[in-house]
Amino acid sequence: MDKKAMTIDLNSQILLDKAEKDGVETMYDRKIGFKNQCGFGLQGTCCRNCGMGPCRISPKTPRGICGADEHVIVGRNFARMVAGGTAAHSDHARDIAHTMALSSRDGNYTIKDEGKLVALAKEWDVETEGRDIYDIAHDVADIALMEFGKPHGVARFLKRAPKQRQEIWKNLGIEPRAIDREIATIMHSTHIGCTADIDSLINMSMRTALADGWVGSMIGTQFSDILFGTPTVRESEANLGVLEENKVNIILHGHEPSLSEMIVLASEDPELVELAKSVGADGINLAGMCCTGNEVTMRHGVKTAGDFHQQELALVTGAVEAMIVDVQCIFPALAKVADCYHTKFITTSPKAKITGSIYMEFKEEDAFNIAKEIVKSAVLNFPNRDKSKVLIPEHKSSSVVGFSTEAIIGQLDRVVNSQIDPAGTIKPLADCLKSGVLRGAVAVVGCNNAKGVSNLAHTTVMKELIKNDIIVVTTGCGASAAGKFGLLNKDAKKLAGKGLATVCELADIPPVLHLGSCVDCSRILEVVGETAKYLGLDTADLPVAGVAPEWMSEKAVAIGTYVVATGIDVYLGIMPPVGGSSRAVEILTKEMEKMVGAKFIVEEDPVKLAKKIIEGIENKRVHFEAKIEEQILQGAEA
Numbered sequence: 001m002d003k004k005a006m007t008i009d010l011n012s013q014i015l016l017d018k019a020e021k022d023g024v025e026t027m028y029d030r031k032i033g034f035k036n037q038c039g040f041g042l043q044g045t046c047c048r049n050c051g052m053g054p055c056r057i058s059p060k061t062p063r064g065i066c067g068a069d070e071h072v073i074v075g076r077n078f079a080r081m082v083a084g085g086t087a088a089h090s091d092h093a094r095d096i097a098h099t100m101a102l103s104s105r106d107g108n109y110t111i112k113d114e115g116k117l118v119a120l121a122k123e124w125d126v127e128t129e130g131r132d133i134y135d136i137a138h139d140v141a142d143i144a145l146m147e148f149g150k151p152h153g154v155a156r157f158l159k160r161a162p163k164q165r166q167e168i169w170k171n172l173g174i175e176p177r178a179i180d181r182e183i184a185t186i187m188h189s190t191h192i193g194c195t196a197d198i199d200s201l202i203n204m205s206m207r208t209a210l211a212d213g214w215v216g217s218m219i220g221t222q223f224s225d226i227l228f229g230t231p232t233v234r235e236s237e238a239n240l241g242v243l244e245e246n247k248v249n250i251i252l253h254g255h256e257p258s259l260s261e262m263i264v265l266a267s268e269d270p271e272l273v274e275l276a277k278s279v280g281a282d283g284i285n286l287a288g289m290c291c292t293g294n295e296v297t298m299r300h301g302v303k304t305a306g307d308f309h310q311q312e313l314a315l316v317t318g319a320v321e322a323m324i325v326d327v328q329c330i331f332p333a334l335a336k337v338a339d340c341y342h343t344k345f346i347t348t349s350p351k352a353k354i355t356g357s358i359y360m361e362f363k364e365e366d367a368f369n370i371a372k373e374i375v376k377s378a379v380l381n382f383p384n385r386d387k388s389k390v391l392i393p394e395h396k397s398s399s400v401v402g403f404s405t406e407a408i409i410g411q412l413d414r415v416v417n418s419q420i421d422p423a424g425t426i427k428p429l430a431d432c433l434k435s436g437v438l439r440g441a442v443a444v445v446g447c448n449n450a451k452g453v454s455n456l457a458h459t460t461v462m463k464e465l466i467k468n469d470i471i472v473v474t475t476g477c478g479a480s481a482a483g484k485f486g487l488l489n490k491d492a493k494k495l496a497g498k499g500l501a502t503v504c505e506l507a508d509i510p511p512v513l514h515l516g517s518c519v520d521c522s523r524i525l526e527v528v529g530e531t532a533k534y535l536g537l538d539t540a541d542l543p544v545a546g547v548a549p550e551w552m553s554e555k556a557v558a559i560g561t562y563v564v565a566t567g568i569d570v571y572l573g574i575m576p577p578v579g580g581s582s583r584a585v586e587i588l589t590k591e592m593e594k595m596v597g598a599k600f601i602v603e604e605d606p607v608k609l610a611k612k613i614i615e616g617i618e619n620k621r622v623h624f625e626a627k628i629e630e631q632i633l634q635g636a637e638a
């Protein structure tokens with residue numbers, strides 16, 4: 001198989017050639033090495049949950065040694081994926097909540113969005129009148145930390161959902177209680193000799209996933225905004241062409257903004273900029289990767305170096321002085337790739353130590369000093385760069401980023417008729433959906449997956465959707481793909497249908513809106529929830545959908561599951577490992593619709609996938625328009 005055919009990114013193709021020349025192995029080589037992946041694993045029908053196993057299900061061995069059939073095994077494996085994803089997002093959020101508990105007026109971390117903090121404090125019944133903002137912040141942080149393990153009640157943020165949605169969750173018994181409790185319950189129930197009923201396992205998976213989207217991720221996003229600033233619209237650039245020949249190149253990769261925010265500050269520190277000049281560089285060039293890249297581009301316009309599949313290739317440029325990482329989606333292979341160049345591969349989190357890396361532990365208590373040390377070690381590495389090994393491919397695209405919910409509403413205000421309507425509401429979006437100028441809205445999220453061609457499904461789906469007047473919002477590596485291929489550029493409106501292009505023109509936005517990192521999928525829940533509430537409808541009534549064309553991580557499984565549980569259809573471009581259980585497939589792709597008003601749809605061909613989403617949106621419109629009609633008639637009768 002031709003490695004270069006495994007990606008549509010021209011920079012990646014150039015660097016794959018260089019990697020070969022430099023004798024560097026990448027994910028693309030390893031994927032080719034795994035010619036036939038295990039069929040049992042692909043179907044989800046292998047189990048090693050106890051020492052009697054591993055067991056695998058086949059016509060000859062239809063049950064594991066304990067008697068678990070294919071449905072139980074698939075269900076347990078699926079549930080554990082959801083638990084893994086929820087744990088990752090939520091532990092990230094826990095760290096941000098701890099950071100807020102540490103915040104102080106003259107400390108490393110301060111409160112940047114006081115308005116958002118006060119609003120949240122009021123929502124959570126924290127006294128705000130006449131109090132110091134940091135006392136309020138500490139009380140709010142304590143309450144958030146209780147959301148992980150409180151003994152009674154259900155999650156606080158569930159009240160943000162439309163009433164109808166809250167009722168559905170209550171009636172199904174899937175209201176998440178506390179985040180850690182839901183994760184622990186899944187691990188308990190999937191232990192040998194516990195739950196052996198696939199319906200129950202999928203219900204539990206929904207409850208746990210909701211603890212991610214409506215609790216963990218939501219805390220992560222809201223608290224990051226309060227601490228580091230709610231993103232505003234700004235310009236940036238994307239792809240490996242953002243690396244600079246004459247500067248110290250530092251790549252920030254991973255997820256948590258507590259680290260990346262400090263690295264941004266440190267890289268602007270005059271002392272370190274001077275140091276960079278003293279070692280022969282023109283300055284320091286910071287670039288982001290994966291979700292940390294999304295966090296810092298949203299808040300500071302830091303350029304995006306690339307996505308999940310480009311992490312090794314970034315080092316193959318030979319121009320990266322340091323890759324600084326924290327947690328999640330970091331290839332262990334980076335240690336070996338860094339060895340082939342002068343690059344320092346610096347791990348910082350006790351939660352994600354990697355053999356072969358340089359470990360510089362990051363502690364929030366001494367954040368800025370540690371960040372400066374890390375950046376300094378990158379700067380001092382500049383003279384070690386071997387110029388003969390440098391190749392920075394030239395492609396990059398300009399993008400507009402920073403579309404938090406507040407920023408979206410801010411742009412929508414541009415089309416409000418100030419004589420009639422108030423500013424600062426979601427009404428213009430609701431009106432565009434009602435009138436059909438926008439046929440619908442679709443969130444294109446998730447990773448890159450070596451089972452497909454990198455970036456092909458993301459870009460195909462996005463282009464088809466906008467062409468059909470469906471506005472796209474994106475997060476995670478979907479957002480990186482959109483940025484690299486120019487879809488976050490305002491000029492991309494020329495690729496949009498007439499309705500969407502007009503909206504883009506009037507609201508001065510690109511047709512694809514970058515909402516942030518993977519935890520920021522909670523912003524999508526917020527926008528959809530607010531639109532539904534504004535219209536007096538449930539989320540399932542709206543012409544909206546989610547799609548993860550190239551998903552790969554357990555976090556993506558948790559995201560997909562909470563989006564469906566929120567009443568929004570989720571389209572997947574990669575088949576999850578559930579095909580071995582006809583019952584699992586039946587529930588996930590059909591019966592969930594009866595339970596929560598939405599389901600999963602899987603289609604691995606990107607063109608067909610886009611077509612199915614558009615058909616799905618048009619079907620939803622029939623229902624949506626009937627609901628609106630009903631409201632008008634009721635209004636007329638009253």
Ligand code: SF4
Nearest residue numbers: 047050053055064066
């Ligand atoms: S839990 Fe059952 S199916 Fe799984 S490994 Fe043990 S005996 Fe086999």
Ligand code: SF4
Nearest residue numbers: 308329446447476477
């Ligand atoms: S989109 Fe997927 S690959 Fe990218 S950072 Fe998020 S979980 Fe990782």
